[in-house]
Amino acid sequence: MKIALVRGSLPGVAEEIRTDALVLRRRAFGDSDWIAVLLTQACGKVSGIARGARRSRRRFAGPVLEPFQQVTVRMTQRPASELMFLHECRLLRDHQHLASDPQVYGWACYANELTERMTADHDPCPDVYRLLVETLEAFSDAPSVEPHAHHFVLRLLEHAGWTPDFDRCGLCGAPAGAATRPILDERGSGVICARHEAERVGLDPADPRFKPSRRVIEEPLLAYLRAARSRPVAGAPAEIAALATRLLDRLLDLHLTRPLKSRAFLTHVEALGAGGRSPR
Template sequence: MSLFSSPAVVLRRRDFGDFDLILTLYARSEGKITVIAKSAKKSTRRFPGVLELFSVIHAVLRKGRRGAMPVLQEASLLKAHPIIRTDFKKTAYASYWAEIVDEWSEEGSAQPEMYHLLDHVLKGLDQGWAMDESLSLLFQIRFLRLSGMHPNLTHCRVCKAALEDLPGARVYFDLAKGAPVCHKCRSSRVKPYLLPKGLLKQLQWMAEADLDAARRIRWTGDALETASLFVEAFISHHVGKRFRSLKVLKQLCR
């Protein structure tokens, strides 16, 4: 048996029997990890109201035999994020981000930068650093980069021509191949999906800049909506899932 501890975000929680909880955590040192919190619904002494969704906790875990679910021994609260949990729309955004990370991550594959990103945007959402939509875009485009699924936003995937050298203000984007195609290289079989070149440039910057600088980027309402629809469609296509929480979010924002 071994003990370890790490800061972790609570991604999911579900009841297990009458007294226990099963939690999916995203831990800085472990990545995604599913754990059991025994008697969590009964014992407020061991887990005094800290195991709420989207909280950041300091988790002390005990790993048992191979294949056995780790047991949460102790947890203390690092960040409660109370605003997220009392605002429907913010809850929906956080649920969407948590669902993406949960769906994409493999158990036990640590990625401290992904932890840092999730921690950063949850804090921003709770404290209202930027528009929720803009923070969501920031999360998604940086998630794509960290997960290795980042779209090509700079040049035609066939002839490699840079977007700024192509005529016109908009360019075709091939969602399946994850890259723009210029008008000369586009095959008629590719579904025409036109995007402003300036928008792709702004997204590229948002993906690469320092995180604090990237969240200060200002989007006009139309550009934010177009960019959000594009990135949401991209993630859904490349993770291979329609996200339930995104559907809820869209209904709330209507």
């Protein structure tokens, strides 16, 4: 992987930066330009304008600025602007094939959108860059993408300082397990014992009238989530993977100010019955 190479500059002349990057998103601007959001290895997330890129066959050849592409970019900072000038992009790894399977494409969009939402502009985060590179490559080859997506979400939450604790209650510190009937903590910190919710409304936790407002997280799902923090968990039952997806979606909702657009697409794909990978 390349680290940024900064060309020495004279006073008043912008420094040129070369670094590897992943394309998170792009949009047309004017008749011939692209504005792209990139996650760079050296500078973190940046937005840049590529002048004439929609007509260029040399500086921005082919699909180089398509989402998911891994590129080497040459850019400079625009004066008094957060927007970079993108001078040239060269393709390092082509990920266009991710769009050939609806579920894989949906999860790749989810990973890109979540990365954009949970990283700060111009804040170097090489660990997140490596994580996204590894995740997109895994989406290309793995028989099931969900375990890799779950691992990605948990690692990104950790990077943001929102690591969920699935081991102990976030209020009393009791070990999470069948005896404590753990539910998702509405503060987004992990889990709490269901009894705390009962006590808050003045009910005995053993009272049969008490029904937790959120689903009790059973031990198989807890075990899956604990393992997924450190690695993708292959071979999990489909029901557990589906429950993990819903729980992590809810956890993200507690932290993000608005829903992810890619989640709506994934829900649509699932409704159409495209839960498995289609053959390539």
